[in-house]
Amino acid sequence: MSERPLEAPEQYPLADLDEWEALLRERYPQPGEKSSFRDYGTDVRPAVREFYRLNHRHQTLDFVRAKERQYLDRNHRVMGIWEAMEFLNTLVDDSDPDTELTQIEHLMQAAEAIRTDGHPRWFILTGLIHDLGKILCLFGEPQWAVVGDTFPVGCRYSDKVVFPEFFQENPDSNVADYQTECGIYELGCGLDRVHMSWGHDEYLYHVVKDHLPEEGLAMIRYHSFYAAHREGAYTHLMNEPDGRRMEWVRAFNPYDLYSKGHEPPDVEALRPYYEDLIAEFFPAKLAW
Ligand SMILES: [Fe+2]
Numbered sequence: 001m002s003e004r005p006l007e008a009p010e011q012y013p014l015a016d017l018d019e020w021e022a023l024l025r026e027r028y029p030q031p032g033e034k035s036s037f038r039d040y041g042t043d044v045r046p047a048v049r050e051f052y053r054l055n056h057r058h059q060t061l062d063f064v065r066a067k068e069r070q071y072l073d074r075n076h077r078v079m080g081i082w083e084a085m086e087f088l089n090t091l092v093d094d095s096d097p098d099t100e101l102t103q104i105e106h107l108m109q110a111a112e113a114i115r116t117d118g119h120p121r122w123f124i125l126t127g128l129i130h131d132l133g134k135i136l137c138l139f140g141e142p143q144w145a146v147v148g149d150t151f152p153v154g155c156r157y158s159d160k161v162v163f164p165e166f167f168q169e170n171p172d173s174n175v176a177d178y179q180t181e182c183g184i185y186e187l188g189c190g191l192d193r194v195h196m197s198w199g200h201d202e203y204l205y206h207v208v209k210d211h212l213p214e215e216g217l218a219m220i221r222y223h224s225f226y227a228a229h230r231e232g233a234y235t236h237l238m239n240e241p242d243g244r245r246m247e248w249v250r251a252f253n254p255y256d257l258y259s260k261g262h263e264p265p266d267v268e269a270l271r272p273y274y275e276d277l278i279a280e281f282f283p284a285k286l287a288w
Contacts, residue, residue, distance in 0.1 A: 012143050013047040013050040013051045021147075021257070023044065025258070027162070027226075049163070052163040054142070055166075058145070061184070067145065067198040074287040078288070080282070080283075081129060081278045081286070085104050086104070088104070088107075088138075089103045091103060101260070105264045108265040109261065110127040111125070111127040122213050127255055127256075133199070133203040134146055136199075136200055145199060150201055151234075152237060155185055155194075156183060182237065185237055190242055191238055191245070201221050202221060204221075205217060205221035208286070219251075223256055229246050
């Protein structure tokens with residue numbers, strides 16, 4: 001199954017989902033590496049700009065509420081974690097299959113990097129599963145409703161969100177109640193009460209929220225919220241626990257951005273270790 005259905009090709013500007021993550025690595029290079037990212041206007045491929053334009057144009061509060069109604073009952077599939085990894089692996093894209101790693105290989109690279117650094121088992125497991133929400137693509141969702149930096153909807157947009165100028169095209173820009181600093185929320189209400197733009201973070205959080213410690217859940221739910229965890233925006237919506245959650249997200253972020261190299265892990269050799277780890281935290285089947 002392709003992530004770029006033949007119908008509505010304009011909804012799928014990216015050659016693959018990794019194109020968004022490649023842009024993140026340019027924006028946030030490893031410590032000691034120089035950013036090659038200078039100007040959104042000239043440095044960014046037109047397809048990536050178009051992807052962000054669609055994302056910022058269409059992620060309205062109404063859209064997010066509709067997706068929450070559609071997905072948070074979790075009546076789309078019943079699968080175990082390993083089964084979901086294999087399902088995500090059926091997502092093929094337009095890039096060269098000889099040079100690109102599979103989705104399972106990407107997930108294992110992140111998990112293995114966390115394991116190498118001696119982190120706890122729940123942290124390793126979080127690395128393994130953190131992108132499984134990308135199966136939204138296989139349910140027919142367009143790229144801009146699966147990946148991309150996430151941001152709160154229903155309140156004023158921060159100029160710390162990448163490509164803030166594209167928010168002018170979002171109909172919510174013309175709703176006065178949504179454009180005060182806190183919008184429909186209250187100062188310090190906590191991110192749990194805030195509707196985030198819809199994507200793979202929020203979806204997976206709801207699938208796994210009864211099974212991982214809150215540190216891992218924060219990493220999953222906010223790993224694409226770069227305006228907050230890398231740029232320090234939106235603190236006025238956060239409560240005290242959210243401050244700690246952002247610390248955990250920051251601890252996770254290097255494994256998300258920098259562990260995905262070109263050397264594929266030996267999936268079959270590692271599989272027994274990860275099947276044990278999954279069974280330690282998760283039931284055999286989950287509702288997706
Ligand atoms: Fe992700």
